[in-house]
Amino acid sequence: MFVLSSPSGAGKTSITRALLKQNDDLTISVSATTRPRRPGEVNGQDYYFVDKDRFSEMIAQGAFLEHAEAFGNFYGTPREPVEAALAQGRDVVFDIEWQGTQQLAEIAREDLVTVFILPPSAQALADRLHKRAQDSEETIQYRLSKAADEITHYSEYDYVVINQDFDESLARVQTILDAERLKRHRLTGLSGFVRGLKDGL
């Protein structure tokens, strides 16, 4: 379970998409959200867009691994697709906020690798939110003021990447993923391999 978090606009979604493109063996966890669909977003690919009633129902059914409120909207990770992917031995990527990360950490600390992406400067973050041109000026100002709180949660993450240059940041996230896959406890079949080696010596 590989988590990427960042304040809104710091680049986690672009990095997540590029990471998926270059790793066929990764599964993305598609979140459910009550926030309105933005232009270009595809239901079931970017998010599952649901209304508040449906979201509450899913909470009641225990259908979420984690869920949280941000900017007045609800976001949640559907449990079933994640558990199915993990059961098949696939690694799952989560593009979620710090609240969700805390909830995942409670249920799966051993299996979790967390990366926090920081913007290189306050100005760069403001520029990106403006360039994205998806939100009103009021929303952008609100996101920036929230970002000041969000970034303080970097201290709860295993790794930190300062997103100065997109390609470099992507390479760093890939490096973290590659290294974590070399952790002893994640190498499947290792104890059998060592037993065979020992018998041959």
Add this chain to the structure above:
Amino acid sequence: MFVLSSPSGAGKTSITRALLKQNDDLTISVSATTRPRRPGEVNGQDYYFVDKDRFSEMIAQGAFLEHAEAFGNFYGTPREPVEAALAQGRDVVFDIEWQGTQQLAEIAREDLVTVFILPPSAQALADRLHKRAQDSEETIQYRLSKAADEITHYSEYDYVVINQDFDESLARVQTILDAERLKRHRLTGLSGFVRGLKDGL
């Protein structure tokens, strides 16, 4: 503190040397040993070659971070150069055995990253020891029988690399080093950076 261990002949010394060549900012910890110098080995570069009396004296002086016996010879990590390098903020690489790794883990768990290198097969290990042509057939057989014990200690290490192909193994060790340097608690100046970012938002 970056530790590479492996049974004798599995390739840790070659990988360590290549790693140092491609990372100017790494310092190697040169061990002291009582074992005889092999052809081509340079005192102060490959090892500090000392006699048993001098080695005992160094133990008594607390001059070692760790020391252990292997194959009837003593090996130890001089404390002073390591502490000096770390004080300068430099990362230090250790080419040591599992006994030494256990001792380092007792004094510096947080700062330690450990990698165990396994041979791809028993036959490959035997072939390498013969190809190296540094030891008598008797010593090689002894090393192989010891390797059977040594490899069981893979389970005490953070990462495992199966050394099938030298270049690939080197790349994996480099990946581990690069990723570990992106761990939050190792990024110097990060809390100040985040404070500045927060003030700007």
